[in-house]
Amino acid sequence: MAEKKYNWYKIADHINELDFAENQIAVVEVKGKKICIGRSQKVAFAFAYKCPHAGGILAHGYIDALGNVVCPLHRYKFNMQNGRNTSGEGYYLKHWPVAIRETGVFVGFEDEGSFWNIFR
Numbered sequence: 041m042a043e044k045k046y047n048w049y050k051i052a053d054h055i056n057e058l059d060f061a062e063n064q065i066a067v068v069e070v071k072g073k074k075i076c077i078g079r080s081q082k083v084a085f086a087f088a089y090k091c092p093h094a095g096g097i098l099a100h101g102y103i104d105a106l107g108n109v110v111c112p113l114h115r116y117k118f119n120m121q122n123g124r125n126t127s128g129e130g131y132y133l134k135h136w137p138v139a140i141r142e143t144g145v146f147v148g149f150e151d152e153g154s155f156w157n158i159f160r
């Protein structure tokens with residue numbers, strides 16, 4: 041299988057610069073589009089701003105003890121690391137890797153095409 045190739049976008053100089061709300065979810069913009077950064081056990085994950093079910097704003101949800109983001113609208117749960125709909129409704133959450141490096145915090149997108157497709 042071919043290795044995934046990412047374009048890395050810097051979202052902050054340091055993880056502490058991100059404005060994690062009480063629910064441990066920050067909203068950042070990449071090229072003018074909002075995405076969420078969720079934090080669990082000191083690890084950060086990037087995922088879509090809106091829920092794949094009916095567009096609930098995931099930034100207004102919360103992260104449970106197992107590292108799932110819970111949508112505020114109908115409480116479906118999604119694993120932030122792999123996008124799986126762990127409450128079993130069969131949806132899939134767009135998600136991206138986060139890299140914390142000496143030079144800053146980066147989110148990786150596989151390619152421009154797949155990134156922009158989520159907004160169509």
Ligand code: FES
Binds near residue numbers: 095
């Ligand atoms: S909109 Fe998120 S669970 Fe329905």
